[in-house]
Amino acid sequence: xxxxxxxxxxxxxxxxxxxxxxxxxxxxxxxxxxxxxxxxxxxxxxxxxxxxxxxxxxxxxxxxxxxxxxxxxxxxxxxxxxxxxxxxxxxxxxxxxxxxxxxxxxxxxxxxxxxxxxxxxxxxxxxxxxxxxxxxxxxxxxxxxxxxxxxxxxxxxxxxxxxxxxxxxxxxxxxxxxxxxxxxxxxxxxxxxxxxxxxxxxxxxxxxxxxxxxxxxxxxxxxxxxxxxxxxxxxxxxxxxxxxxxxxxxxxxxxxxxxxxxxxxxxxxxxxxxxxxxxxxxxxx
Amino acid sequence: xxxxxxxxxxxxxxxxxxxxxxxxxxxxxxxxxxxxxxxxxxxxxxxxxxxxxxxxxxxxxxxxxxxxxxxxxxxxxxxxxxxxxxxxxxxxxxxxxxxxxxxxxxxxxxxxxxxxxxxxxxxxxxxxxxxxxxxxxxxxxxxxxxxxxxxxxxxxxxxxxxxxxxxxxxxxxxxxxxxxxxxxxxxxxxxxxxxxxxxxxxxxxxxxxxxxxxxxxxxxxxxxxxxxxxxxxxxxxxxxxxxxxxxxxxxxxxxxxxxxxxxxxxxxxxxxxxxxxxxxxxxxxxxxxxxxxxxxxxxxxxxxxxxxxxxxxxxxxxxxxxxxxxxxxxxxxxxxxxxxxxxxxxxxxxxxxxxxxxxxxxxxxxxxxxxxxxxxxxxxxxxxxxxxxxxxxxxxxxxxxxxxxxxxxxxxxxxxxxxxxxxxxxxxxxxx
Numbered sequence: 001x002x003x004x005x006x007x008x009x010x011x012x013x014x015x016x017x018x019x020x021x022x023x024x025x026x027x028x029x030x031x032x033x034x035x036x037x038x039x040x041x042x043x044x045x046x047x048x049x050x051x052x053x054x055x056x057x058x059x060x061x062x063x064x065x066x067x068x069x070x071x072x073x074x075x076x077x078x079x080x081x082x083x084x085x086x087x088x089x090x091x092x093x094x095x096x097x098x099x100x101x102x103x104x105x106x107x108x109x110x111x112x113x114x115x116x117x118x119x120x121x122x123x124x125x126x127x128x129x130x131x132x133x134x135x136x137x138x139x140x141x142x143x144x145x146x147x148x149x150x151x152x153x154x155x156x157x158x159x160x161x162x163x164x165x166x167x168x169x170x171x172x173x174x175x176x177x178x179x180x181x182x183x184x185x186x187x188x189x190x191x192x193x194x195x196x197x198x199x200x201x202x203x204x205x206x207x208x209x210x211x212x213x214x215x216x217x218x219x220x221x222x223x224x225x226x227x228x229x230x231x232x233x234x235x236x237x238x239x240x241x242x243x244x245x246x247x248x249x250x251x252x253x254x255x256x257x258x259x260x261x262x263x264x265x266x267x268x269x270x271x272x273x274x275x276x277x278x279x280x281x282x283x284x285x
Numbered sequence: 286x287x288x289x290x291x292x293x294x295x296x297x298x299x300x301x302x303x304x305x306x307x308x309x310x311x312x313x314x315x316x317x318x319x320x321x322x323x324x325x326x327x328x329x330x331x332x333x334x335x336x337x338x339x340x341x342x343x344x345x346x347x348x349x350x351x352x353x354x355x356x357x358x359x360x361x362x363x364x365x366x367x368x369x370x371x372x373x374x375x376x377x378x379x380x381x382x383x384x385x386x387x388x389x390x391x392x393x394x395x396x397x398x399x400x401x402x403x404x405x406x407x408x409x410x411x412x413x414x415x416x417x418x419x420x421x422x423x424x425x426x427x428x429x430x431x432x433x434x435x436x437x438x439x440x441x442x443x444x445x446x447x448x449x450x451x452x453x454x455x456x457x458x459x460x461x462x463x464x465x466x467x468x469x470x471x472x473x474x475x476x477x478x479x480x481x482x483x484x485x486x487x488x489x490x491x492x493x494x495x496x497x498x499x500x501x502x503x504x505x506x507x508x509x510x511x512x513x514x515x516x517x518x519x520x521x522x523x524x525x526x527x528x529x530x531x532x533x534x535x536x537x538x539x540x541x542x543x544x545x546x547x548x549x550x551x552x553x554x555x556x557x558x559x560x561x562x563x564x565x566x567x568x569x570x571x572x573x574x575x576x577x578x579x580x581x582x583x584x585x586x587x588x589x590x591x592x593x594x595x596x597x598x599x600x601x602x603x604x605x606x607x608x609x610x611x612x613x614x615x616x617x618x619x620x621x622x623x624x625x626x627x628x629x630x631x632x633x634x635x636x637x638x639x640x641x642x643x644x645x646x647x648x649x650x651x652x653x654x655x656x657x658x659x660x661x662x663x664x665x666x667x668x669x670x671x672x673x674x675x676x677x678x679x680x681x682x683x684x685x686x687x688x689x690x691x692x693x694x695x696x697x698x699x700x701x702x703x704x705x706x707x708x709x710x711x712x713x714x715x716x717x
Contacts, residue, residue, distance in 0.1 A: 011370065011372050011373075012360055012370070013370045014357065015364065015367070034397075034400050037400060041389055045386050115383050118361060118383050119361065119379075120359060120361045279363035282361050
């Protein structure tokens, strides 16, 4: 056994008071390798028994995008523009990452109650695990969307280099929302259903199947509703992904500002909630 | 030595909410009113200091706050009042294999679980072979654990847990799973950990293994620390507390056994007993080789002639008695009735080995077929420190190899032990 001197020893002190924010962040930082490891294992274990593996998580939003593109462009009427298919697919890829991840992140603390109730590790890792495990799926589906865009004649843009920034933004957004929701879910099991309802509403309140302005044969949103759609936290990510892949997105600046604002708000809420409840929430698991 | 764990004025309150109030409309209705929450203090006013390298047991009945204390020590939960301070890394072994994912291979689970239990990635790599070796599942280490037998699963989970090298080890129940060989291996490894200066906190129901491992124990009752001292004494106190609670409830103890084919019980007498040592001091802990005296009082409600007395001693948790006896028919001549009680003293040679036992005494009509009354099973605890034996009864084996005795006469080895078991709470002094 290794012997450690007193100076090397970590000491933990627990009182009824809240966890200071710097301790909270230091703990997360110290356990960053655990996050990587658990995300990797989460990712592997999810697809291990499925023969198509990761392809499922990539192909489902693609398929959804294709179906929607066909239905809306041919059956409902309107534009028959080739640009509509990649437009919807890019939007769907970004959206399905956001919605799936927030859904699984928001139940993450309760779902891992068996471990969380017995072993301490920073609870903030839990919502970050599905967010990180879903990143490869997001990257691959965005790349496939890019290929489809190229095939349909969108042309290659240098903005593609922004793709990592898109992924980082999406990740931070879902981690902060997931963190708040997962802690709230410990205290009220209604949260899961609220999330389901919200993702349904926010899907239609995001520029995924329609455009913020008429362009390339797409149907555009009435101007009176536009401000609400831009305020949707998902809009910034969807538009940013679009900008990176196709070199153009309407109202990019404003939607990014909104998404950034939401992210900061949720991150602050996360710090407040976790410093207050991290060490007592287990009593409710 | 420096303290490894310190608890000062620690209390933990849980708020119980009523089941129905989880419904939304009930919550709305309750908004106006004072909330009908029910605070429950799972622990209160706990002061405890544990030195680096000590092994200490935490005992108490179900619901006495043991698990809550473990959760505080392992940092999972924070106290409502007071302060918990733990120096060094804690590895909680609470629920073996909880962090295991069925879809992952043994190797992957070892990685995650080791990390969760506080090992660094480098330590996991360094200990990986030892862990696999210990678990005896080399050829399946890259198979998903869902294909493991339950024995393999437990062995691997154990192997990981027991190879963590924390400063403080927090255990729920003593580590022993699998077949005998594997259990012995677990115990050997435990001793290694103990010898290396790791502080060990054990919560257990397995009292008779505890006093072989932990010299010190604390007894919790209703969230309060009621005893802190030598393990044997703590266990004795626990039996007293259990007995008192049983009496307070007016029922039989849930840990105790019911007699098997008892004679017809018609009533007619109340029987009480007291357990004392040879000096007449009330006692719940006896050492193997001690004498145990049962003082028995029978109060009769009607006239009875030539009653018969019976006695049963049974190990706690086992379905059959270890010893029963009766007075001979007609050996005692006497007439009793209201106002004419019977007093008896029964002296037993405690040839039992470490563990919890119950004693029941009863009074019968002269033919022995009708029971007048009996006590509830009263429990006592036997410690066998220094006795190289296991099981229930000390048969005092004397082994000679090639005519040369290789066991010391058992009586000699026992000498002096009763002084320790019967002394007042305080450090046991081995010098006579």
